[in-house]
Amino acid sequence: MSSSHPNTPAVSPTVEQIRRAPKVLLHDHLDGGLRPATIIELAAAIGYDRLPSTDPDALGTWFREAADSGSLERYLETFDHTVAVMQTREGLFRVAAECAEDLAADGVVYAEIRYAPEQHLEAGLTLDQVVEAVDEGFREGERRAAAAGDRIRVGALLTAMRHAARSLEIAELANRHRDLGVVGFDIAGAEAGFPPTRHLDAFEYLKRENNHFTIHAGEAFGLPSIWQALQWCGADRLGHGVRIIDDITVKDDGGVELGRLAAYVRDKRIPLEMCPTSNLQTGAASSYAEHPIGLLRRLYFRVTVNTDNRLMSGTSTTREFEHLVEAFGYGLDDLQWFTVNAMKSAFLPFDERLAMINEVIKPGYAALRSEWLFGRS
Structure with a gap:
């Protein structure tokens, strides 16, 4: 399916065009991208x-x-x-700076990178020192990218581990640094046996503070974890959320019926942080062509495209889009749709999201369309 503009033919982008297209990344782990x-x-x-x-x-x-x-x-x-x-200030700084550089070189203009500060204390750093080192690294990476002619803005998501008991402490940490580079909160780790409801005090605190949070849900576990993340915890976004497909029935005649949870997710425009390659590795999808992202995009769910762990998956945002173009025949308009979805769903103030969409993303894709049309004339 292509969502081409009425007067624009469907555009099949080249790999280089995909790389140069402005992209937005919402689900990427710092310790998975070295x-x-x-x-x-x-x-x-x-x-x-x-x-x-x-x-x-x-x-x-x-x-x-x-x-x-x-x-x-x-x-x-x-x-x-x-x-x-990643246990020293120097190590954290370097990894964060290189993360920003690598994403910018791949055409990512805005990224939210998540990591768990509690996992980086073995050499004596405090939680605040971990966050400060990573933030300084991101800012340095932004400067290096700008010097190389690339544009990127990076925000951090502080992650609490589901099996640990520090989620409220990490939520408070995220709130302390929310105007200093941290844009939100996340919980990660094994879903089965560690439901998000174990961390209700953290989520209630964040809601009282009017702060943003996403929850890993609906990947390894399924619909109950999605329901709990939304209805008990109040998540702004779903990390993965791929199992929402279990609440959608495709009939023999091609018709589609949404269950109440799936309909709620679509109606409320709840963002789904989809990570196709990672989902294949974990068994949440059997192939790119069979990945639920195809049906969810067709049904206009708020789908975004992400990398999860670039090192472990051998991937990049460009490669994720490449796979979807090959599997579903997407054109530039589809890639813009995914990108605008992601920017709309970012944990930034509304005016900043709007400016990024209107001043960076849409002009970037318009230039690529013009390039394609000019090349055909």
């Missing part, structure tokens, strides 16, 4: 000797193969290594 060479250098600096390889190419391959292995133990081991080298 450069392999950086992991090796940081490990050497702190004396960490447990890496599977000290060759960047081989290490990158190991991360992807471990994530693809189907073994939860091997998948979780990948984060043991990345988190291990």
Whole structure:
């Protein structure tokens, strides 16, 4: 399905056009996007000797193969290594700066990057020092990107781990830094056995403070986790939310019937932070062509396209869009639709979101359409 403008033919973008298109990223984990060479250098600096390889190419391959292995133990081991080298101010600063640089080079103009401060305290940093180091890294990455001719703005989402008992503390941390680079809060970790309702005090606190939060829900668990995230906790967005497809019935005649939860999610325009490649790795979808994003886009859910863990998935925002273009025949207008959805759903003030849409995103896609039309004339 293409959502082309009435007077514009469907545009099949090239890979280079997708890379240059302005993109918005809402679901990306800082500890899942390191450069392999950086992991090796940081490990050497702190004396960490447990890496599977000290060759960047081989290490990158190991991360992807471990994530693809189907073994939860091997998948979780990948984060043991990345988190291990993110325990010092220098390590956090470098990883954050390179994250911003890498995303900007990929055409991302706005990104919300999440990480769990409680996982970076082993070398003696305080929670506030962790947040300050990451924020300084993001600002440095923005400056480096600008010097290279790329534009990006990065906000942080502070994550609390579902299996731990520090969610209120992390929510308070997010609120302290909300005007200093932190734009919201998140909970992550195993869904099964650790429902979001365990953290109601954190969510109630954030609501009282008029702060934003998203919740990982509807990936490994299903409709009950989506219902709890929305109705008990009041989430602004759903991290993944892919299992909402379980409440949608496609009839033999091609008609579609939405259950009450799916209808509520669509009617309320609740953003879904979809991560196609990651969903394939975790078994939440069997292929790109069968990924629920195709039907959800056709039904006009508030779908956004994200990377989750760029290192483990061997992906980028451009690659995620590439897969969708190949699977569903999307054109530039569809990619703009996903991007505008994401910017509308960002945890920024309304006027700043509107300015980004009208001054950066729409003009960027208009220029690519003109380029395509000119090339055909």
